[in-house]
Every structure is written in C-alpha cells, then in structure tokens.
Amino acid sequence: MAYIELENISFEYPNQTLALNQINLSVEKGQKLAVVGENGSGKSSLFLCLCGIHYPQSGRYILDGEVQKCKRKDRNKLFTKVGYVFQDPEVQLFASTVEKDISFGAINAGMKGEALELCMNEVMAMTQTRELKNKPPHQLSYGQKKRVAIAGVLACKPEVLLLDEPFAWLDAQQKKNTIQILDDLHQQEKTLVISTHDINFVYEWADKLVVMKEGQILATGHPHELLKDEDLIERAGLEMPLVLQLTKKLSLDSTPESMAAFLKV
Amino acid sequence: MFISEKYNLLQAKSTWHPFEKLTFFVAFLLGSLLTHNSVVPFLILVGISVFFFIQGLTLKDLLQIAALPMSFMLLAIFSIICIISRENFEAIYLIKLGSYYIGFSDLSLDKGIHIMGKAMGAMFAFYFLILTCPIDEIEYLLRKMKLPDLLIELFVLSFRFITILLSFSRQCYLSQKKRMAYLSFGSSVRALGMLVSSVLIKSLIHADFSHQALLNRGYKGEMKFLDTHGSLQVKRLIFPTILMIGLIALGQLKL
Ligand SMILES: Nc1ncnc2c1ncn2[C@@H]1O[C@H](COP(=O)(O)OP(=O)(O)OP(=O)(O)O)[C@@H](O)[C@H]1O
Ligand SMILES: [Mg+2]
Numbered sequence: 001m002a003y004i005e006l007e008n009i010s011f012e013y014p015n016q017t018l019a020l021n022q023i024n025l026s027v028e029k030g031q032k033l034a035v036v037g038e039n040g041s042g043k044s045s046l047f048l049c050l051c052g053i054h055y056p057q058s059g060r061y062i063l064d065g066e067v068q069k070c071k072r073k074d075r076n077k078l079f080t081k082v083g084y085v086f087q088d089p090e091v092q093l094f095a096s097t098v099e100k101d102i103s104f105g106a107i108n109a110g111m112k113g114e115a116l117e118l119c120m121n122e123v124m125a126m127t128q129t130r131e132l133k134n135k136p137p138h139q140l141s142y143g144q145k146k147r148v149a150i151a152g153v154l155a156c157k158p159e160v161l162l163l164d165e166p167f168a169w170l171d172a173q174q175k176k177n178t179i180q181i182l183d184d185l186h187q188q189e190k191t192l193v194i195s196t197h198d199i200n201f202v203y204e205w206a207d208k209l210v211v212m213k214e215g216q217i218l219a220t221g222h223p224h225e226l227l228k229d230e231d232l233i234e235r236a237g238l239e240m241p242l243v244l245q246l247t248k249k250l251s252l253d254s255t256p257e258s259m260a261a262f263l264k265v
Numbered sequence: 266m267f268i269s270e271k272y273n274l275l276q277a278k279s280t281w282h283p284f285e286k287l288t289f290f291v292a293f294l295l296g297s298l299l300t301h302n303s304v305v306p307f308l309i310l311v312g313i314s315v316f317f318f319i320q321g322l323t324l325k326d327l328l329q330i331a332a333l334p335m336s337f338m339l340l341a342i343f344s345i346i347c348i349i350s351r352e353n354f355e356a357i358y359l360i361k362l363g364s365y366y367i368g369f370s371d372l373s374l375d376k377g378i379h380i381m382g383k384a385m386g387a388m389f390a391f392y393f394l395i396l397t398c399p400i401d402e403i404e405y406l407l408r409k410m411k412l413p414d415l416l417i418e419l420f421v422l423s424f425r426f427i428t429i430l431l432s433f434s435r436q437c438y439l440s441q442k443k444r445m446a447y448l449s450f451g452s453s454v455r456a457l458g459m460l461v462s463s464v465l466i467k468s469l470i471h472a473d474f475s476h477q478a479l480l481n482r483g484y485k486g487e488m489k490f491l492d493t494h495g496s497l498q499v500k501r502l503i504f505p506t507i508l509m510i511g512l513i514a515l516g517q518l519k520l
Contacts, residue, residue: 048477051481052481053477053480053481075480076483076485079480079481079482079483080483083481083482084478084481086474086478088474090429090471091471091474091475091477091478092475092478093425094421094422094425094475094478094479095401095421095425095488095490096399096400096401096404096421096424096425097399097401097493099491099493100401100490100491100493101490103490103491104482104488104489104490105482105483107489107490107491108482108483108484108485108489109483116491120491134399134493136399136400136401136428137425138425138428138429138432152482153481153482156482156483
C-alpha cells in the first residue's frame with residue numbers, strides 16, 4: 001500500500017465553495033510529487049487537507065497505513081508527520097528572532113539539549129539561515145523569510161513535506177538554493193509534495209505529476225508522459241515545457257529529459 | 266520603524282547580558298525617582314548621553330528621540346513653575362495683567378527644576394533600556410521575571426502582528442495615494458475608511474492562517490523557545506549594583 005492514500009476526498013469551504021471534488025491519489029514514500037493547475041484549482045486546499053488543518057467532509061485519508069480520523073489526538077500526530085510550508089511566509093513567522101522561530105517546532109516535537117542543538121545546526125546549515133539567526137523576522141527580505149519558514153517546518157522533522165509554491169517571488173539564485181534543499185531532503189528519503197506554476201521545473205524534477213482543475217484531478221502520471229499530451233495541457237490551462245516545445249519545433253526524434261540534456265543533443 | 270531598530274546600539278546589544286542592562290536601568294530609574302536634589306538626575310542624564318555618544322549615536326539623533334516627550338514635559342513643568350495670583354508676591358520675575366499677577370518665585374522655580382530633573386532621568390533610563398535591548402531580550406526579561414505565560418505570548422504575538430499590519434497599512438496607503446485617493450477631503454475620508462476596514466479584515470485572515478501554521482508546527486497551547494542567552498556572570502552585576510546604591514545615597518543629600 002502506498003504511503004499516502006486519498007480515497008474520494010471531498011472538501012467544501014464554509015461558504016459552500018467545493019474546493020476538492022472526489023479526489024483519489026496515492027503517493028509513495030520518498031516520491032517527488034508535483035501538483036499543478038490554474039489559480040483556484042484547489043492545490044492549497046488539497047495541502048491543507050493533507051496536513052490535517054482542514055477536515056474533508058467525505059472520503060478516506062490513509063497515511064502510513066493508518067486511517068486518519070478527524071479527532072484532535074489524531075491531528076496532533078498528523079502534524080508531526082506532515083509539515084506544511086505556507087505560500088506566504090509572513091503567516092508562519094511569529095517569534096521575536098529567527099533562531100527562536102526555528103526552535104519552536106523542534107521543541108514542540110520533544111527535542112531537548114544536545115538533540116535540539118544538533119537539529120538546529122543541521123536545519124540552519126541546510127537552509128542557510130545561520131547568519132540571520134538573531135534578526136527579528138520583520139527585518140528580513142522575502143526570500144530570507146521564505147527560507148526561515150522552510151527551516152521552521154524542517155525543524156519538526158516531518159516525514160512528508162508539503163510546499164505551497166516554494167518559488168513564488170524568488171530570484172534565480174534563491175530558487176536554486178531552494179531546489180538544493182529539496183534535493184537534500186530527497187536524499188534523506190522524505191516524501192516531497194510541491195505545488196507550483198513553474199512547468200519547466202516540474203518537467204525536470206518531479207517523478208509524479210498531478211494535474212488539477214476546479215477541484216478535480218484531471219490526470220496523474222509521470223510528467224514526461226503527461227506533458228506531451230497537448231489536449232490535457234489545453235484543458236488544464238497549462239503550458240508545454242520549453243524543452244518539449246523546442247524538440248517539437250526542431251522535430252527531434254528523442255525527447256530530452258531536461259534543458260541540460262537538450263543543450264547537449 | 267521602531268526607535269530601537271533605527272538606532273542600533275550593536276555593541277552593547279550583543280555583548281551584555283539582558284539582566285545587566287536591566288540592572289543599569291533600575292539603577293538609573295531609582296536614582297532619578299528617589300533623589301532629593303538635582304545633581305543626581307543631572308549626572309544620570311550626562312552619563313546616559315555620553316554612553317549613547319560612545320555607542321555611535323549623534324547629538325541630532327538624541328535630540329530627535331527626546332524631542333517629543335521633552336516638549337510635553339516642558340509644557341507640564343511650565344504650569345508648575347508659573348504662579349498666577351490676585352495679590353502681589355515675592356518673585357524673581359513678575360508681570361501684571363489686569364488684576365492678576367503672573368510670575369515665578371524662587372520656590373516654584375526650584376520645585377519645577379527638581380521635578381523636571383526626576384522626569385528626564387526616568388525618561389532617559391527608559392531610553393537606555395529600549396535602545397539597548399532588542400525585542401527578544403525584553404521578552405526574555407519578562408519571562409525571567411515570571412510574568413504569566415499568557416501575557417508574554419500576547420506580547421510576542423502582538424509585536425509581530427503590529428509590524429505586519431504597519432507594513433501592510435503603509436503599502437495600502439501608498440497604493441491608494443498613487444491612485445489619487447487623498448486629493449479632496451471627501452475622498453480622503455472614504456479612502457481612509459476603506460484602508461481601516463481592509464487592515465481589519467487582513468488581520469483577521471492573518472490571525473486565522475497564523476493559528477493554522479502554529480498548529481502545524483505542534484502548538485499545543487504553550488510557546489517554548491530556545492533560550493539563547495548564556496548564563497549571567499554575577500560579577501558583571503556588581504558595578505551596576507554599586508552604581509545604584511551610590512546614586513540613591515547621593516540623592517539623599519540635600520545639596
Ligand atoms: N478560506 C476560504 N474560504 C472560502 N473559499 C476558499 C477559501 N480558500 C480558498 N477558497 C476557494 O477554494 C477554491 C480553491 O482554492 P485554492 O486556494 O485551493 O486554489 P489554488 O489552486 O491553491 O490556487 P492558487 O494557484 O491561486 O494558489 C477557490 O475557488 C477559492 O476561491
Ligand atoms: Mg494556492
């Protein structure tokens with residue numbers, strides 16, 4: 001059985017917007033899943049259900065073989081397993097310094113003394129936040145806030161990490177750093193789920209792609225397969241990755257897996 | 266944004282323990298409040314100012330910081346010094362307006378200067394604390410003084426929210442201004458109303474999301490952070506304590 005299983009999940013906001021409509025999805029441990037879809041297609045809502053902040057009104061959510069019931073105790077356990085990095089880092093940072101903010105989750109996860117120090121060092125090295133550690137959050141730039149927000153969630157040592165648009169508003173260098181963090185996490189066999197509008201990145205990075213529209217899943221599969229399908233791209237309001245556009249234009253026989261590979265051909 | 270950030274007194278900030286700064290603050294505060302003469306407040310004012318200058322504050326900065334409270338204070342002191350009376354009295358300076366005498370006497374002048382000195386000393390003591398302690402050290406001090414956790418968490422969160430709301434309202438105001446919302450009186454009132462309501466809604470939504478984010482990181486109704494301040498060396502408290510005793514003792518002399 002897959003690590004995460006969603007069976008017929010539906011979720012409606014109190015104002016009767018049906019944000020998720022009969023979602024079926026399975027994610028393996030250590031997988032790199034990307035969720036794409038136009039604005040308002042329900043990506044963030046899906047994440048909020050996955051990490052237990054919102055309760056789906058119907059359907060079954062199975063994580064690591066356990067059915068998640070919507071009880072308070074279950075939810076606390078879910079929080080330690082699934083970490084969610086919000087799209088807007090502003091809502092996440094609240095302590096008076098960066099270091100305190102990062103330590104918050106680790107202490108809640110029960111770490112103390114040496115283990116806590118080790119964890120803090122590891123997380124701060126990974127996200128390059130050490131030189132920021134004594135600054136108050138409101139003095140940081142957007143990219144720095146984003147890094148601290150990721151660090152704060154990583155400090156809880158979640159098995160599954162959900163990142164909502166991790167690259168929005170980042171410059172090229174920051175984006176590279178964030179991708180580096182994702183790769184490091186993949187090395188540690190964490191399950192990564194990201195939502196993004198960057199289709200070129202998805203094509204190169206993800207090993208499973210979920211295409212959403214109006215609260216429903218249009219297709220799931222490997223990005224190399226799905227993104228060749230012009231009809232699907234049209235329906236989902238996406239764009240074809242640059243590499244595929246170029247190979248098509250040049251009528252190449254092989255389809256390269258990344259821009260780097262394309263440039264070599 | 267906040268005066269403590271505009272004037273970064275980095276040196277003292279990083280190397281002193283918060284309790285050391287607090288002891289200095291208490292020394293200055295008690296020194297100014299318990300004094301019976303004007304020499305002690307004067308010493309405190311000069312001392313703190315010299316400290317600020319050494320730390321890199323310019324005279325202009327200092328005047329800028331002190332200007333607003335000082336102007337209120339001068340107004341209040343003036344009302345103490347001034348004597349208005351129907352009868353003539355022994356005064357240093359006196360004018361007659363109609364049937365009233367307005368002026369100030371030896372005694373009222375003395376009293377005014379005395380109160381002014383006390384107030385200025387206390388004010389500078391507060392500036393000393395605010396300018397040397399960043400917000401997380403103040404939080405640390407509150408925590409160590411065993412204030413209820415609820416109050417401290419409220420303090421931390423509201424500080425954070427205030428910074429966010431301030432920057433949001435500033436952006437909102439600028440974008441309104443760029444769209445010419447503040448040209449006439451009527452449109453200004455309307456624009457201001459819209460600004461206030463959007464800030465309110467934003468703060469509600471923000472609070473909701475923040476709560477979710479806290480839950481996601483394992484918040485169970487209690488905020489615990491890493492304690493980043495090393496242990497206090499007691500010998501570093503000796504000097505400020507002696508200073509405190511000295512200032513109070515000096516204040517008891519009638520000079
Ligand atoms: N708090 C809320 N209350 C009511 N409806 C909401 C709320 N949040 C989102 N919705 C609605 O739910 C639907 C899905 O929104 P969601 O935020 O999940 O989209 P998204 O795919 O993350 O979009 P984006 O790419 O813009 O982030 C939208 O129609 C939206 O209007
Ligand atoms: Mg979203």
